[in-house]
Amino acid sequence: MVDDKRKFRNALGHFATGVAVITTRFDEKEPIGITVNSFSSVSLEPPLILWSLDDKSDTLPIFNAVNRFTVNILREGHQGISNRLARQGDHSLEGLPLRAGVNGCPALEDALAHFECDVYARHEAGDHIIILGKVTHFEYSEDGRPLLYHRGGYQGLATGTP
Numbered sequence: 001m002v003d004d005k006r007k008f009r010n011a012l013g014h015f016a017t018g019v020a021v022i023t024t025r026f027d028e029k030e031p032i033g034i035t036v037n038s039f040s041s042v043s044l045e046p047p048l049i050l051w052s053l054d055d056k057s058d059t060l061p062i063f064n065a066v067n068r069f070t071v072n073i074l075r076e077g078h079q080g081i082s083n084r085l086a087r088q089g090d091h092s093l094e095g096l097p098l099r100a101g102v103n104g105c106p107a108l109e110d111a112l113a114h115f116e117c118d119v120y121a122r123h124e125a126g127d128h129i130i131i132l133g134k135v136t137h138f139e140y141s142e143d144g145r146p147l148l149y150h151r152g153g154y155q156g157l158a159t160g161t162p
């Protein structure tokens with residue numbers, strides 16, 4: 001039985017991931033962004049991705065209300081953006097270089113890749129909700145390296161082959 005949450009989190013942290021910021025805008029309100037590493041590809045046909053959101057997040061009412069969002073894959077050197085958009089109750093994008101995506105959601109100008117999505121489904125899963133997105137538009141950079149996250153810290157991609 002998994003009764004030690006801290007140890008469970010530590011064990012999960014052994015799975016290295018990229019880091020993404022999910023951006024969206026509800027009505028005419030200020031756009032927001034939240035840092036996540038739960039992003040995953042799901043399906044090619046239809047093109048689906050997912051990420052999961054803590055059901056205690058201040059952003060939950062917004063992500064329950066919107067029909068669209070954008071996944072911004074962070075690149076090396078984006079630790080500052082990642083930390084800033086992981087601050088509790090402070091998900092403003094003010095001052096960050098943004099552009100409007102095709103879907104009307106703001107996108108981080110310098111991200112390694114963007115996936116613009118329509119909300120395809122939301123599933124309650126324990127203390128998180130899984131948000132599935134149907135990709136309506138995507139872009140990526142041919143060069144650049146990703147920001148990685150492993151055991152609670154940021155990492156870069158190793159160079160060379162093993």
Ligand SMILES: Cc1cc2nc3c(=O)[nH]c(=O)nc-3n(C[C@H](O)[C@H](O)[C@H](O)COP(=O)(O)O)c2cc1C
Pocket residue numbers: 019034035036037038039051052053054056057058059082083085086087088089090149
């Ligand atoms: C690298 C990293 C990955 C994270 N991944 C997730 C995630 O997948 N889902 C999530 O709900 N929060 C994740 N968080 C936490 C949120 O970014 C944020 O800290 C938290 O939601 C703040 O509380 P609030 O949403 O109530 O403002 C992550 C934080 C960091 C730094």
